Amino acid sequence: MSILVxxxxxxxxxxxxxxxxxxxxxxxxxxxxxxxxxxxxxxxxELFGGSVPxxxxxRAAVDETGANVAxxxxxxxxxxxxxxxxxxxxxxxxxxxTEGVPVRDSTFVMRYLEGKGTRLIGPNCPGLISPGSKAxxxxxxxxxxxxxKVGVVSRSGTLTYEAVDQLTKAGIGQSTCVGIGGxxxxxxxxxxxxxxxxxDPETEAIVLIGEIGGTKEQQAAAYIKEHVRKxxxxxxxGQTAPPGRRMGHAxxxxxxxxxxxxxxxxALQDAGCHIIPTPADIxxxxxxxxxx
Numbered sequence: 001m002s003i004l005v006x007x008x009x010x011x012x013x014x015x016x017x018x019x020x021x022x023x024x025x026x027x028x029x030x031x032x033x034x035x036x037x038x039x040x041x042x043x044x045x046e047l048f049g050g051s052v053p054x055x056x057x058x059r060a061a062v063d064e065t066g067a068n069v070a071x072x073x074x075x076x077x078x079x080x081x082x083x084x085x086x087x088x089x090x091x092x093x094x095x096x097x098t099e100g101v102p103v104r105d106s107t108f109v110m111r112y113l114e115g116k117g118t119r120l121i122g123p124n125c126p127g128l129i130s131p132g133s134k135a136x137x138x139x140x141x142x143x144x145x146x147x148x149k150v151g152v153v154s155r156s157g158t159l160t161y162e163a164v165d166q167l168t169k170a171g172i173g174q175s176t177c178v179g180i181g182g183x184x185x186x187x188x189x190x191x192x193x194x195x196x197x198x199x200d201p202e203t204e205a206i207v208l209i210g211e212i213g214g215t216k217e218q219q220a221a222a223y224i225k226e227h228v229r230k231x232x233x234x235x236x237x238g239q240t241a242p243p244g245r246r247m248g249h250a251x252x253x254x255x256x257x258x259x260x261x262x263x264x265x266x267a268l269q270d271a272g273c274h275i276i277p278t279p280a281d282i283x284x285x286x287x288x289x290x291x292x
Contacts, residue, residue: 002130002134002135002175002176002200002202003130003151003175003176003178003193003196003197003200003203004093004119004121004128004130004176004178004196005069005093005128005129005130005134005135005137005176006130006134006135007134007135008068009033009034009068009069009134009135009137010034010036010065010066010067010068010069011028011033011034011035011036011037011067011069011070011071011135011137012035012036012037012038012039012058012061012062012065012067012069012070012071012091013025013028013035013037013038013039013070013071013072013073014038014039014040014058014070014071014072014073014074014082014085014086015039015040015072015073015074015082016038016039016040016048016052016054016073017038017040017043017046017048017054018040018073018074020073020097021038021073021074022048024071024073024097024138024139025038025048025049025052026049027136027142028071028136028137028138029049029052030142031129031133031135031136031142032133032134032135032136033135033136033137034135035052036052036061036065036066036067037052037053037054037055037061037062037064037065037067038052038053038054038055038061039054039055039056039057039058039061040054040056041056041057042056043056044056044057044060053065057085057089058070058085058086058088058089058091059085059088059089061089062089062090062091067091068091068092068093069091069092069093069094069095069135069137070082070086070091070093070094070095071095071097071127071137071138072086072094072095072096072097072098072122072123073097073098074098075098076098076099076100076101076102079096079098079101079105079123080101080105080106080108080109082096083096083109083113083120083123084109084112084113086118087112087113087116087118088116090117090118091118092117092118092119093118093119093121094118094119094120094121094187095120095121095122095125095127095128095137095138096120096121096122096123096124096125096187097122097123097124097125097126097127097138097139098122098123098124099123099124100124101123101124101183103183103184103185106123106183106185106186107185110185110187113187119187119188119192120186120187120188121178121179121180121181121187121188122180122181122183122186122187123181123183123186123187124181124182124183124186125138125157125179125180125181125182125186126138126139126140126157126160126161126179127139127140127179128176128177128178128179129142129145129176129177130175130176131145131146131147131148131173131174131175131176131177132146132147138179139157140157140160140161140164140177140179141161144161144164144165144168145164145168145174145177146168146173146174147173147174147175148167148172148173148174148175149173149175149202149203149204149205150167150172150173150174150175150203150204150205150206150207150286150290151174151175151176151177151178151193151197151200151203151205151206151207152164152167152174152176152177152178152206152207152209153177153178153179153180153190153193153194153197153206153207153208153209154177154178154179154180154207154208154209154210155179155180155181155182155209155210155211155216156179156182156209156211156237157179159209159235159237159279160177160179160209162279162282163207163209163235163282164177166282166283166284166286167207167282167283167286169283170283170284170286170287172283172286172287172290175197175200175202175203176197176203178193180193182211182213184213184214189216189219189220190208190210190216190217190219190220190223191219191220191223194206194208194220194223194224194227194228194232195223195227197230198227198228198229198230203230204230204290205230205231205232205233205286205289205290206228206230206231206232206233207232207233207234207235207282207286208220208232208233208234208235208268208273209234209235209236209237210234210235210236210237210264210268211236211237211238211261212236212237212238212260212261212264213238217234217236217264217267217268218263218264218267220268221264221267221268221270221271221273222267222271224268224271224272224273225270225271225272231274231289231290232268232271232272232273232274233273233274233275233276233282233285233286233289234265234268234273234274234275234276235275235276235278235279235282236261236264236265236268237261237279238261274286274288274289
């Protein structure tokens with residue numbers, strides 16, 4: 001099985017005619033995802049790739065094609081409006097790849113989505129994939145993934161790819177891989193994804209990759225300790241980062257004791273997680289965990 005996306009996913013892409021949108025639209029479709037629509041205001045009636053209809057609005061795209069997942073490739077000033085437009089059209093899952101969305105906009109969007117029945121992943125995330133040509137929703141390289149029973153959730157896009165590559169080379173397949181994004185204000189959290197993996201009967205173990213900044217990893221640790229019945233391997237990066245300096249992601253900055261890598265590692269260790277010492281040890285640590 002998988003979580004969030006599978007062979008029934010019907011994808012629409014907002015910003016499909018832009019450089020990034022068109023590039024990744026082709027790769028999502030090539031992986032086997034059912035790409036049913038694109039949305040670019042003013043270009044309604046065109047065809048992307050000769051077969052995918054482009055609409056002026058998400059509402060028209062959903063009504064015409066039955067799209068149930070929206071993937072957003074629009075510039076930062078317009079990302080919030082794009083997310084809310086998809087929510088207003090009743091799209092149950094929205095994935096926002098856009099980096100640099102103002103925190104104020106993200107905060108407004110989170111409040112707007114309350115009670116809407118729409119789950120947001122991102123912004124500033126790589127997306128998610130359920131391997132085996134089920135569905136690829138985002139910018140991750142599809143060829144490194146292989147179907148299996150280990151779920152992956154990460155704040156870091158690049159480290160998601162590194163984790164998956166090591167797992168695949170170790171002969172360990174993945175059920176679904178979710179990049180939740182590294183912004184300080186974002187949609188789906190570690191806890192949300194952990195709950196889904198915990199309830200998925202065919203996900204037998206979980207890999208969690210966190211980093212400095214915020215307290216999302218501590219929240220995940222508390223949930224794991226109380227609820228998760230499956231083995232979890234966790235990696236926290238940024239152990240040598242200096243306080244007060246942003247490291248990569250907008251949210252990766254040490255602003256207090258709780259934001260330190262050491263505090264996060266301690267919380268996850270206390271929750272019973274198998275600690276991955278360095279990014280180079282992901283595959284070997286998970287293999288050892290599964291062997292036990």
